[in-house]
Amino acid sequence: MSADAVDNSKRRFLVSATTVVGAVGAGFVAVPFVKSWNPSARALAAGAPVLADISKLEEGQMITVEWRGKPVYVLKRTDDNMKDLASDVDMLADINSDMSKQPEYCKNVGRSYDKHTKVSVMEGVCTHLGCAPKYVPDLNNPYAGALGSDWKGGFFCPCHGSIYDLSGRVYKSMPAPTNLPVPPHVFKSDTVILIGQDGSNA
Numbered sequence: 001m002s003a004d005a006v007d008n009s010k011r012r013f014l015v016s017a018t019t020v021v022g023a024v025g026a027g028f029v030a031v032p033f034v035k036s037w038n039p040s041a042r043a044l045a046a047g048a049p050v051l052a053d054i055s056k057l058e059e060g061q062m063i064t065v066e067w068r069g070k071p072v073y074v075l076k077r078t079d080d081n082m083k084d085l086a087s088d089v090d091m092l093a094d095i096n097s098d099m100s101k102q103p104e105y106c107k108n109v110g111r112s113y114d115k116h117t118k119v120s121v122m123e124g125v126c127t128h129l130g131c132a133p134k135y136v137p138d139l140n141n142p143y144a145g146a147l148g149s150d151w152k153g154g155f156f157c158p159c160h161g162s163i164y165d166l167s168g169r170v171y172k173s174m175p176a177p178t179n180l181p182v183p184p185h186v187f188k189s190d191t192v193i194l195i196g197q198d199g200s201n202a
Contacts, residue, residue: 040161049196051188054119062135064124065193069133071124073155073168074193077110081166084116084152085109092165094179098129100169102182105200111167112180112198121185121193122168124153128176131159154179 018060052065052074062075077085086109089095097107110117124132136143143156147163155164163171168180186199 049194049198052193052195053191054193055191059118060137061180065195067183072195073120073122073124073135073180075120075122075135075166077118077120077166079118081153082110085165085167088152088165091171092169093168093177095175097169097179099177100179100181101199102179103184103198106182109167111169111179113187116187116190119193120167121195122180122182125181126157126159126162126176127170127178127180128157128160128162128174131157133157133164133180135160 009105041100047068050065050067052063052072054063054074054076057063057074057076057080059076060081062073064073066072093196094100097111102111105114106121107111108114110120111122112118113119126133134141134143134157136147136151136156139147139151140147141147143158144151145160147156155166155168157163157176160175162174162176164176164180165171168182170176170179182200183195185193185195186197188194
């Protein structure tokens, strides 16, 4: 074998090895850089806004994200749900959310943005003693006996029995005194919500 052939093979090996090492090194640099875009655990605990991606959320489904150490429910309601919210109000304790906590732009029947009326964002913390209410979309659930045969969907707190509708409005004569809180939030797009930032000027 000629010296030129040996040199070329060594050269190819060195180029390949250098490329691999460089790619791995770039990866180690990129990962911390990308991670730096996300809020730290300390920032999250202090209340840094968090993003909720609802691009795969279908009607009738709910996802949970964490903000300030609390669960935040993001629910996409159906057309029938919205009709029920406007009509079934006799059983509610605070129909217009006058005694409850929510941004002014969410003080409406759906407790949601005008442009995104089907999407509800609320803290998953019962206003009685802080338990996490369960999302109960229909009567096919273990709590059906406590909800009645005319149940049209909402939230049930298994700790002490408080019941909320699909806007997080509490029923009358429940241990919970007020509706589920609605945190400040803003739609960055039709599929991305920033929870923890005031959207009054959005």
